[in-house]
Amino acid sequence: MNRIILIFLICTAFKTEAQTSVLNIADSLFAHGNYSKAILQYKTYNNQPEVYHKIAKAYIAIGNYDEALINYEKGVETNPENTLLKYDFGKFLYRSKKFKKASEVFNKLVYIDYKNPNFHYELGLTLEQLKDSTAQNRFHSAFELDTTHQKAIFKIAKYYLKKGHNKTADKYIDIGLNSYKNNKELISLKAQNYYVRHQYEKAVVWFEKLLELGESSAFIYEKLSLSYAQLFEFEKAIEQRKLALKFNPLDATSIYVIGTYYEKIDDFKKAEEYIWKALALLDTPLDAEYMKLATVLNRQKKYREGIDALKKAIKENPSNEFSSFHLAITLDAYYADFDSRIKALEDFKRKFPNGKLISFVNDRISKLKEEKFLNEEKKED
Known part of the structure; x- marks a missing residue:
């Protein structure tokens, strides 16, 4: 009898050792990235409830999310007290965009352990997705x-910033940065918070800090550029906008804005170059852009080219009074004879008899007629 018991114990120990070996091999295969082989090995393990979560993770690793879901569900069902397993399951559901089911899992976890902050946070994420x-x-x-x-x-902090509660947002941002000064997400919010409040000098400091921490994006460079422009530092604004342009070389808006910044520093040649590039890319109504180009050309006394640009602006938007006015005063500067100059202004009057700029045009016509009269008298003498 004792011999039978001894043999039984030896067999049991052997089986236990064999199963331990199966588990060790499966874990080793998983650790080394042999996920499919690890799954096969785990499935030979006698105590399947113990390894359902491991099988699920292996299936996730090879991209089979349906099998991962099946094994997670089996794991939760056979290990109802395992909160860590439920937590992993909830995160898997969230990543799989099964937000309703994920919220149910995290709600249960919050009920089980209300003092666990991560359970609340993960539930918040799922509720956010569910609006x-x-x-x-x-x-x-x-x-x-x-x-x-x-x-x-x-x-x-992001919620309060979106709601326009800037001081409250700032309070939470500062609390976060107090415990982790290099939190890039909070630094970005800090910069944006100053930017929307038009505190551009402070915004620059925080956007620059993001760059120092290795962050690099079109958004950061664009906001830095706009902030520098508001501070009238147009050289720096150009530099940052060009860096933003590297992320999207065909961004017509950025190219156009760079042109306007060159105009601000009286580099009309560069301004003309960039505005022409933008016009070649834009496919929206271009009256404002052609007017800007005309301004740049006129500043270089390229009146003929300026006139052509203004005619294109008027063609884009015939009802734009300012385009027609700009053309009239450009023709006034371009023509040598008084009659042509007066006619250009009277053409504007006929088109916009009740326009906002009519008093200026009337005054200019009056002066031109006076100059013409005096010039004719001088010739007679």
Whole structure:
């Protein structure tokens, strides 16, 4: 009898050792990226409930999300007390865009352990995707449980910034940066917060800090450029906008804006070059852009080219009074004889008899007629 018991114990120990070996091999295969082989090995393990979550993770690794879901569900069903497994399952559901089911899992986790800030945060993320206004309550709960929770702080600060509660947003941003000074997301919010409040000098400091931390994007360079322009530092504005342009070389708006900045520093040749480039790319109504080009050309005394640009502006938008006015005064500068100059201004009057600029045009016509009269008298003498 004792011998039978001994043999049984030996067999049991052997089977246990064999199963331990199966698990070790499967874990090793998983660790080395042999996920499909790891799955086959895990499936030979006697205690399947113990490895359902491992099989699920292996399926995720090879992109089979349906099988991952099946194994996660089996794992949760056979291990109802395993909160870590439920937490992983909830995150998997969120990544799979099964937000309703994910919210149910995280709601249960919050009920099980209300003092876990991450459970609140993950529930907040899922509620946010479901357009549930109570998402912010979860982010606030996560923050109250852990005032250094960077991700929760970011969500709260971003919400207040979008709502226009800039001081409240700033308060949370500062709390976050106090515990992690190089949080790029919060630094970006800090910069944007100053920018929307027109505090451009401070905005520049924080956008520059993002660049120092290795962040690089068209958005950062564009906002830096706009901030420098507001501070009348147009050389720096040009430099930053050109860096933004590298992300999208065919961005007609950026190319046009660079042209306007060159005009500000009286580099009309460069201004003309960039505005022409923009016009070649734009496919929207271009009256304003052609007017700007005409201004740049006129400043270089290229009146003939300026006139052509203005005619194109008028063609783009015939009802734009300013385009027609700009053409009239350019023709006034271009023509040598008084009759042609007067006619250009009277053509404007006929087109816009009740225009906003009619008093200026009347005054100019009157002066030209006076000059013509005096010039004719001088010739007679």
